[in-house]
Amino acid sequence: MAKRVVVGMSGGVDSAVAASLLKEQGFDVVGLYMSNWKETEPDGCCTGEQDWSDVARVCEVIGIPYYSVDFSEEYMQRVFARFVEEYSKGRTPNPDVLCNREIKFGPFVKFARELGADYIATGHYCDIEHKDGRNYLLRCADENKDQTYFLNQVTERQLDDVLFPLSALYKKDVRAYAREHGIPVAAKKDSTGICFIGERRFREFLSHYIPMREGDIVTADGKVVGRHKGVYYYTIGQRRGLGIGGSADGNGESWFVLDKDVANNRLVVSQGEDAVLYKKTLTTEGFNFITRPDADEFDCLVRIRHRQPLQEAHVTVTETGARVEFAEPQRAIAAGQYAVCYDGRVCLGGGVIGGAE
Numbered sequence: 158m159a160k161r162v163v164v165g166m167s168g169g170v171d172s173a174v175a176a177s178l179l180k181e182q183g184f185d186v187v188g189l190y191m192s193n194w195k196e197t198e199p200d201g202c203c204t205g206e207q208d209w210s211d212v213a214r215v216c217e218v219i220g221i222p223y224y225s226v227d228f229s230e231e232y233m234q235r236v237f238a239r240f241v242e243e244y245s246k247g248r249t250p251n252p253d254v255l256c257n258r259e260i261k262f263g264p265f266v267k268f269a270r271e272l273g274a275d276y277i278a279t280g281h282y283c284d285i286e287h288k289d290g291r292n293y294l295l296r297c298a299d300e301n302k303d304q305t306y307f308l309n310q311v312t313e314r315q316l317d318d319v320l321f322p323l324s325a326l327y328k329k330d331v332r333a334y335a336r337e338h339g340i341p342v343a344a345k346k347d348s349t350g351i352c353f354i355g356e357r358r359f360r361e362f363l364s365h366y367i368p369m370r371e372g373d374i375v376t377a378d379g380k381v382v383g384r385h386k387g388v389y390y391y392t393i394g395q396r397r398g399l400g401i402g403g404s405a406d407g408n409g410e411s412w413f414v415l416d417k418d419v420a421n422n423r424l425v426v427s428q429g430e431d432a433v434l435y436k437k438t439l440t441t442e443g444f445n446f447i448t449r450p451d452a453d454e455f456d457c458l459v460r461i462r463h464r465q466p467l468q469e470a471h472v473t474v475t476e477t478g479a480r481v482e483f484a485e486p487q488r489a490i491a492a493g494q495y496a497v498c499y500d501g502r503v504c505l506g507g508g509v510i511g512g513a514e
Contacts, residue, residue, distance in 0.1 A: 159185040162276040163269035166190045168208030168341045171280030173215040174331045175322040188216040188223035214341045216469035226268050235259035241366045247419035248493030258310040283323035292316035294504040299327040306463045309497040309507030310445050372422035385424040390416045394489025396411045435486035436509045441478035441508025458499040478508050
């Protein structure tokens with residue numbers, strides 16, 4: 158009998174092509190859509206209805222059975238509550254990372270097993286190697302789309318019996334395949350919003366969960382240069398959307414966010430030369446190793462945000478996480494994001510950034 162693969166279906170082209178490729182390879186493929194968010198838009202339309210409709214159309218074209226499962230309670234407790242908590246501290250969290258660890262490779266896998274899954278598959282752009290009882294998460298062929306960054310918090314064992322069918326494909330190839338095979342979401346726009354919440358007016362959305370207070374925008378020496386609408390809205394290094402006009406003693410150059418003083422409800426900015434944003438060292442709060450090097454000190458490649466070019470660094474494992482010393486200073490290291498380490502193509506794992514110096 159053919160091995161059964163349960164594919165996480167999002168309604169997008171990537172998971173659709175992943176399912177189709179597995180069907181071509183002779184697997185018994187089942188599509189599984191996760192409903193993780195129940196909020197409706199102002200017009201009363203459930204935000205996931207279109208995606209579920211697209212999943213149904215895709216699976217009917219491919220010729221595979223499909224199901225929907227509700228993980229909204231788990232998502233709210235394990236992912237979204239942490240997301241709000243981090244923003245309330247003035248940090249910049251990444252819910253997609255937590256969603257992968259806590260939902261896609263947690264409850265989703267358990268439910269898939271109940272459907273008789275021998276393997277689990279997703280439309281992630283990454284690769285995997287199963288060798289001698291070990292699992293290695295690898296960067297994919299399309300470096301521009303590589304999503305190992307978002308999987309840095311999964312465990313090695315969570316990758317047991319996992320397949321990533323898009324590992325050798327580029328995005329243009331995925332869309333071309335979808336067109337050639339009549340997959341109805343071939344031209345569907347990629348989602349760029351928060352994991353499972355989608356694209357929306359972020360300030361308005363966040364204000365429903367964190368009370369927003371206007372406050373002063375100040376320079377590092379305390380001079381007031383404007384007003385902000387809530388420090389949580391801004392990110393370190395941000396240049397646009399600050400609403401700061403020229404000042405009599407200003408130099409005419411762009412302003413950028415230097416820091417978020419949540420305790421005093423102040424947004425700290427600087428003007429012109431942003432060298433002050435560059436730091437050579439960061440520390441993480443804990444560190445999740447998917448593949449741990451033999452030593453507690455090692456050289457590797459690191460990125461501190463998705464799609465950032467890989468940076469050379471030296472890592473020291475500490476009692477509380479890891480210390481990362483870069484060969485070159487890095488701009489706008491944001492607390493709450495992840496520092497993810499690589500040994501060549503192998504994603505070693507990552508940790509939440511706590512501070513930088």
